[in-house]
Amino acid sequence: MNTTLLQLKNVGKRFGDHVVLSEINLEIAKGEVVCxxxxxxxxxxxxxxxxxxxxxxxxxxVIFEGRSWKRFHSALNFIANRKYxxxxxxxxxxxxxxxxxxxxxxxxxxxxNVMLGLTKVRGKNRNEAREIAERSLRQVGLGDxxxxxxxxLSGGQKQRVAIAxxxxxxxxxxxxxxxxSALDPELVTGILDEMRRLASDxxxxxVVTHEMNFAFQVATRIVFMDxxxxxxxxxxxxxxxxxxxxxxxxxxxxxx
Amino acid sequence: xxxxxxxxxxxxxxxxxxxxxxxxxxxxxxAIAGIFFAILLGLVVAMMRLSRYRVLRxxxxxxxxxxxxxxxYVLVLWIYFGxxxxxxxxxPRIPSGIIALALLNSGYLSETFRxxxxxxxxxxxxxxxxxxxxPWQVNRFIVLPQAGRIVVPPTGNQxxxxxKDSAILSIIGVPELMKIAQEQANMYYRPFExxxxxGLLYLVAVILVxxxxxxxxxxxxxFSREKIEASSDADKTVSEVGG
Amino acid sequence: xxxxxYNWDVVWQxxxxxxxxxxxxxxxxxVGMALAVVFGLxxxxxxxxxxxxxxxxxxxxxxxxxxxxxxxxxxxxxxxLSLKFSINLTAFQAGAxxxxxxxxxYMAEVFRGGINAVDFGQREAALAIxxxxxxxxxxxxxxxxxxxxxxxxxxxxxxxxxxxxxxSVIGVADMIYVAQYVSLNSFTPFEMYSAVGVAFIALxxxxxxxxxLLEMRLNRGRSRG
Numbered sequence: 001m002n003t004t005l006l007q008l009k010n011v012g013k014r015f016g017d018h019v020v021l022s023e024i025n026l027e028i029a030k031g032e033v034v035c036x037x038x039x040x041x042x043x044x045x046x047x048x049x050x051x052x053x054x055x056x057x058x059x060x061x062v063i064f065e066g067r068s069w070k071r072f073h074s075a076l077n078f079i080a081n082r083k084y085x086x087x088x089x090x091x092x093x094x095x096x097x098x099x100x101x102x103x104x105x106x107x108x109x110x111x112x113n114v115m116l117g118l119t120k121v122r123g124k125n126r127n128e129a130r131e132i133a134e135r136s137l138r139q140v141g142l143g144d145x146x147x148x149x150x151x152x153l154s155g156g157q158k159q160r161v162a163i164a165x166x167x168x169x170x171x172x173x174x175x176x177x178x179x180x181s182a183l184d185p186e187l188v189t190g191i192l193d194e195m196r197r198l199a200s201d202x203x204x205x206x207v208v209t210h211e212m213n214f215a216f217q218v219a220t221r222i223v224f225m226d227x228x229x230x231x232x233x234x235x236x237x238x239x240x241x242x243x244x245x246x247x248x249x250x251x252x253x254x255x256x
Numbered sequence: 257x258x259x260x261x262x263x264x265x266x267x268x269x270x271x272x273x274x275x276x277x278x279x280x281x282x283x284x285x286x287a288i289a290g291i292f293f294a295i296l297l298g299l300v301v302a303m304m305r306l307s308r309y310r311v312l313r314x315x316x317x318x319x320x321x322x323x324x325x326x327x328x329y330v331l332v333l334w335i336y337f338g339x340x341x342x343x344x345x346x347x348p349r350i351p352s353g354i355i356a357l358a359l360l361n362s363g364y365l366s367e368t369f370r371x372x373x374x375x376x377x378x379x380x381x382x383x384x385x386x387x388x389x390x391p392w393q394v395n396r397f398i399v400l401p402q403a404g405r406i407v408v409p410p411t412g413n414q415x416x417x418x419x420k421d422s423a424i425l426s427i428i429g430v431p432e433l434m435k436i437a438q439e440q441a442n443m444y445y446r447p448f449e450x451x452x453x454x455g456l457l458y459l460v461a462v463i464l465v466x467x468x469x470x471x472x473x474x475x476x477x478x479f480s481r482e483k484i485e486a487s488s489d490a491d492k493t494v495s496e497v498g499g
Numbered sequence: 500x501x502x503x504x505y506n507w508d509v510v511w512q513x514x515x516x517x518x519x520x521x522x523x524x525x526x527x528x529x530v531g532m533a534l535a536v537v538f539g540l541x542x543x544x545x546x547x548x549x550x551x552x553x554x555x556x557x558x559x560x561x562x563x564x565x566x567x568x569x570x571x572x573x574x575x576x577x578x579x580l581s582l583k584f585s586i587n588l589t590a591f592q593a594g595a596x597x598x599x600x601x602x603x604x605y606m607a608e609v610f611r612g613g614i615n616a617v618d619f620g621q622r623e624a625a626l627a628i629x630x631x632x633x634x635x636x637x638x639x640x641x642x643x644x645x646x647x648x649x650x651x652x653x654x655x656x657x658x659x660x661x662x663x664x665x666x667s668v669i670g671v672a673d674m675i676y677v678a679q680y681v682s683l684n685s686f687t688p689f690e691m692y693s694a695v696g697v698a699f700i701a702l703x704x705x706x707x708x709x710x711x712l713l714e715m716r717l718n719r720g721r722s723r724g
Contacts, residue, residue, distance in 0.1 A: 054626050086631075093629030103624035107642050116638065117628035162624070169628060263583075325703035326696045327661035329675060334696060337682070338689035342505070416566075423568035427668060434570055441578070448579035455567045455575060462566035 005030045005065065005204050006173055011050055012059030013043075020046045021228045024060065028173075028206065033199045035215035036208045038225035039250060044208040045100075047225070048175045051206065052095040053088050064091060065172065093121050096166030097175040100182050102158040104150045104165070110137060111146040114165045122169060136168040137161070140194060156187030163194060174198065176207040212254055216240065224250065268444035269453050272436070279436030280457055286350065286425060286432060287418040290357025294418070295411070297358060298365030305370050316366065323363030328421050332356040336428045353425035360421075361414050368414070372407035373399060405476045412469030416462050423458070433457060509687045510694045513677065520674035521698065527594050527671060528663040532656050534599025539606025546611055557607075564604035569662045573597040577669050594666035598659050605655045613648035614640060646717045653710040657703055664699075674698065 004027050011024040021043045028034055036044045049055035051062060053069060061070035069091060072080050105113050111133050118129035137146055140160040150158055159179060166174060176195065180188040192214050199205060199218050209215055215222055216236045224231045224239065224247045232244045242248060269276075304316035323331075336352040339345055347355065376399050384394035426435035433454055441450035510517075545557030567575075577593035580586060588596070617640050625635035667676040678695045682688035 049623075052627060054623055089626075089629045089631045092627055095627075097624075097627040099620055099624060099627075101618075101620050103618070103620040105621065105624070105639055117630070120634055120638065121629040165628060321704060322700060325700035327664040327699055329664040329667075330692055330696045330699060333675070333679075333688065334692040338692045340688075341686065342689040420566075420568040423570040424665065426570070434568070434574075437571070438574070441574075447574065448583040451571055451575035451579045455571045458568055458571060459563065459566045463562075 007063040010060035011057045013057045031202050032220045033205045035219035036223045042225040043228040052092045095173050096171035098162050098179045100178040102162050104158050104161050106150050109147045110161045114168045117169045136164040140164045155183045173204045272440045279433035283422040283432035287422045289354045291415045291418045293358035294361035297362035301366035302369035320363045349430045353430050368410045372403040376402045506687045509685045513681045516677045520677040524673040528660045530595040531598025535602025535606045538603030542607035543610035561604045561607050564600050569601050590669040590671045602659045609651040613644035616647050617643045650714045
């Protein structure tokens, strides 16, 4: 078996009284492409945000490269919490994330967007950072748009900048949160192709998506979520033939 | 001598309490009257700003720039002291104060009303006209009620400002809260106590008025929201008439 | 109403003193604004803090400062505080402090509004690439918030400028003070106060114009991606 890169153990998350995730258990091996599907509101996006602690889970732990990350809750653990919070940026630097609404920084050019992580997180000097950033942007096909500002870029181009920005830091895992949902239809394929390329290059990926064709073609495993829980996990073939009723219902409404 | 006194000497406050309350009443009266006339004036000016005739628009524009640019203090002095000489009309204290408050706040309110009217979705007016309503009816039954809901919070804020501004009237001798506080502070030699109490009284007034405005806002919002919830998703252009 | 001889010469003759008064008005309002920015920033940080009790205290401070009339605050600081605590403040200092407190309450809301206006996803993306909270704020959120904050800050300043007229009452020799004693001696309140009014309107309109230009420049080529 491949080495487990990332593991979620009993992860739970709530916002106030509203429970968004409960009892999430998931192991992801190096090189896997895990696609998360499910109805809206099932907690898929929150799941991703728990992995890199942008939305720290209230319960459970996240084990990444053998190190456990968890949040303590009583006030007595104030100091422990402050300590682990200070370490979070290191965790996040190893995990790349691409968002549905791109979230490229509008006050910086494309190349500056990519350089920010390199200079401020990896501590590289500007020349090195610029080289790496340039390479990263060329790889996503934006070599001629280095100094453009986001407002002049199309949705697909902005999303590529976002992908380049994340990849430039050489992450061990890439998280994709419905990255094509906000794009015009003709731009979707371009981004999906980028993701296919990444997958075939061996990147470990967790992809929340509604693009079923993509999911069934590219995923090593598919996770079906509903109402904050993982309902069923399996290879694309297993899921396609699942007998689990909710998954069945969801798939037939999407795939027909 | 000073070492014997308590930190906060309540006694003179207690003695002067009825005077302070009276002053508070006059302050509130001036503010309310001022805002009342400011609303009337503001509405007229807003309408002028939105009119088809460039002359009216220009006059209204100058009006707003004028009364938003001049400090209340200067306006008050100009009305109370200046007009007497120039125009020969001797306007007594309280009316001077009220006029000044009205003019100043009408400048801001006209802008508020103008934005509020413009904020009502154009489609509402179109729908009204399509029904066959005449322009004044479209305004009266469709546009203004909705604009009214929108302008309640900023108008409320303006009222709060008027309450605070009423303190300036003390300078021309209006016996409102600040003036009373001044007189009593000098008489008893307790400025800290009296100005603290005055401040607290204004604070209470402001908090009460703000809460009242929020309540009003919520009650009005119920009308548009209920209708939005009642209609199905297919019906996107809701926000119905009346309410 | 005939019979009143407008005496505009008095205005021309007092121009030097009026100009001095204007300078004092500008000085006290600028110092007040500086204090307001500092005080407002502190309150805003408290207001946005993750600690509930700090938030609550900040809200209370902001609401207090916003609800008390400037005039009352001024007297409270100049006469009340200094008597009770035996601090010796000049009228100018008391005026600047009072302006700083009132302005600070408004600036706190301006800072908070500007920061909240920046899309939440920007902060998420900044954290996701591994920036610390502090760097995420300094490099990504605040630069975008500033565009919204500056025009509103100018509005607050204009408010302080107009509010600063009150300080003449405690003896600061600003424009109104000049107008008052000149008009007392020459019986020309109408002319003097008109002149001062016009001066303020001109000042306000110019500042508004500058702010508009500033806003245009800030927004040039930098709107949301």
